[in-house]
Amino acid sequence: MAKSGWTVRDWIYVAVFGALWGVLEIxxxxxxxxxxxxxxxxxxxxxxMAGIGAIVALVGRWFVPKRWAVLAIGVVTxxxxxxxxxxxxxxxxxxxxxxxxxxxxxxxxxxxxxRGLYILAGALAVSWNFFHKFIxxxxxxGRSIVQVYTQMVKEGSKVLGIDVAYAVAIIVILFVFRLxxxxxxxxxxxxxxxxxxxxxxxx
Amino acid sequence: xxxxxxxxxxxxxxxxxxxxxxxxxVALLPDRSVGLLLVAxxxxxxxxxxxGLRILARGRFWVTVVSIIVLSALLLGPRDVRLWVxxxxxxxxxxxxxxxxxxxxxxxxxxxxxxxxxxVETVRIFEAANLRGLGFALGVALNLGPVLRDAVEAAYxxxxxxGGFRRPIRAARLFLVTVIANALRYGDDVVKSATARAFDLExxxxxxxxxxxxxxxxxxxxxxxxxxxxxxx
Numbered sequence: 507m508a509k510s511g512w513t514v515r516d517w518i519y520v521a522v523f524g525a526l527w528g529v530l531e532i533x534x535x536x537x538x539x540x541x542x543x544x545x546x547x548x549x550x551x552x553x554x555m556a557g558i559g560a561i562v563a564l565v566g567r568w569f570v571p572k573r574w575a576v577l578a579i580g581v582v583t584x585x586x587x588x589x590x591x592x593x594x595x596x597x598x599x600x601x602x603x604x605x606x607x608x609x610x611x612x613x614x615x616x617x618x619x620x621r622g623l624y625i626l627a628g629a630l631a632v633s634w635n636f637f638h639k640f641i642x643x644x645x646x647x648g649r650s651i652v653q654v655y656t657q658m659v660k661e662g663s664k665v666l667g668i669d670v671a672y673a674v675a676i677i678v679i680l681f682v683f684r685l686x687x688x689x690x691x692x693x694x695x696x697x698x699x700x701x702x703x704x705x706x707x708x709x
Numbered sequence: 710x711x712x713x714x715x716x717x718x719x720x721x722x723x724x725x726x727x728x729x730x731x732x733x734x735v736a737l738l739p740d741r742s743v744g745l746l747l748v749a750x751x752x753x754x755x756x757x758x759x760x761g762l763r764i765l766a767r768g769r770f771w772v773t774v775v776s777i778i779v780l781s782a783l784l785l786g787p788r789d790v791r792l793w794v795x796x797x798x799x800x801x802x803x804x805x806x807x808x809x810x811x812x813x814x815x816x817x818x819x820x821x822x823x824x825x826x827x828x829v830e831t832v833r834i835f836e837a838a839n840l841r842g843l844g845f846a847l848g849v850a851l852n853l854g855p856v857l858r859d860a861v862e863a864a865y866x867x868x869x870x871x872g873g874f875r876r877p878i879r880a881a882r883l884f885l886v887t888v889i890a891n892a893l894r895y896g897d898d899v900v901k902s903a904t905a906r907a908f909d910l911e912x913x914x915x916x917x918x919x920x921x922x923x924x925x926x927x928x929x930x931x932x933x934x935x936x937x938x939x940x941x942x
Contacts, residue, residue: 644736
């Protein structure tokens with residue numbers, strides 16, 4: 507990770523946003539994982555936590571306008587999550603790192619971020635939630651892609667009220683829904699960064 | 710972390726290698742051979758002083774393991790057996806047991822590796838990898854946790870007592886702006902303290918991680934053991 511040109515302030519802001527995301531993961535994330543066990547839920551927890559994480563990391567990028575900043579925030583959050591109390595942290599750790607990497611990838615497209623890039627970064631980050639289930643179910647529980655796909659279609663069918671015969675449509679809707687949530691998170695991240703910046707500038 | 714046998718010490722890199730080794734084997738092994746891996750992981754856990762195995766005494770750990778088996782029996786496969794009044798699946802139950810064994814091996818490996826690593830050692834790993842800034846950020850973030858929790862609570866109660874939650878979207882925005890602004894203000898105080906102490910991120914530190922013979926032996930055993938488990942699978 508590049509460090510040249512980074513000031514002490516940059517790293518402390520990375521710490522601030524890493525800690526914020528970490529506090530939310532450790533408190534809200536753990537609580538939601540107890541309410542919705544990973545095996546039974548393929549949707550809710552990841553979506554909520556990915557959305558919130560994307561907002562925090564993208565606001566952080568506003569205050570640390572350097573490449574790799576979002577990934578650095580993600581690494582700090584991942585390690586804080588690793589050292590948090592409670593048993594099962596593998597899934598969230600992989601998710602946080604992957605989301606940070608995807609956001610960083612989107613923000614690499616231009617030297618100066620724009621609202622559009624923030625929306626893309628948010629959408630990519632939250633879209634990881636879709637693939638995360640397939641990868642983690644394979645690694646952690648040894649389940650095949652077909653099994654996860656079947657469960658996702660069944661749950662999606664129940665939530666959306668669409669017959670399981672339209673499996674592809676259900677999967678596409680679930681994926682697009684994640685993209686939309688991520689896009690909204692990116693939009694909010696952009697606005698919040700600007701609002702906080704203005705508020706601090708007034709003082 | 711000191712190994713009980715012979716009292717020799719392993720460095721953090723060895724524990725990270727053990728974690729990667731477990732992750733690789735969990736991904737490669739078929740269900741029927743995961744038991745062997747679990748035995749190996751338990752062995753390393755016992756040799757490393759048993760600290761990582763403390764997770765086995767936690768209720769939440771067992772709730773997760775049991776929930777994997779119960780949910781599998783209820784959700785996967787045809788429900789061909791009645792347990793009192795609840796129809797369950799034998800196939801789902803067996804799948805659940807294998808999933809639980811796999812999950813236990815992985816969770817134990819994580820607990821053993823992370824139990825052996827302290828924050829100080831993690832920071833040292835970053836510094837040894839020439840990522841001193843990241844190590845510094847991690848140390849600051851760790852100390853920021855309680856401060857941020859207080860900031861979150863204070864902002865929440867202030868907005869609630871002023872009746873802000875009657876307009877939830879506006880309240881949520883105000884809440885986030887307040888929390889982030891307060892966190893950044895605190896961050897600025899940390900910057901001032903660091904500057905006052907002439908803290909220099911580029912200054913050299915003695916962060917080298919020594920690799921001893923115990924690490925070499927441990928890594929050889931991991932490679933040989935992994936190959937043996939894969940051949941037996």
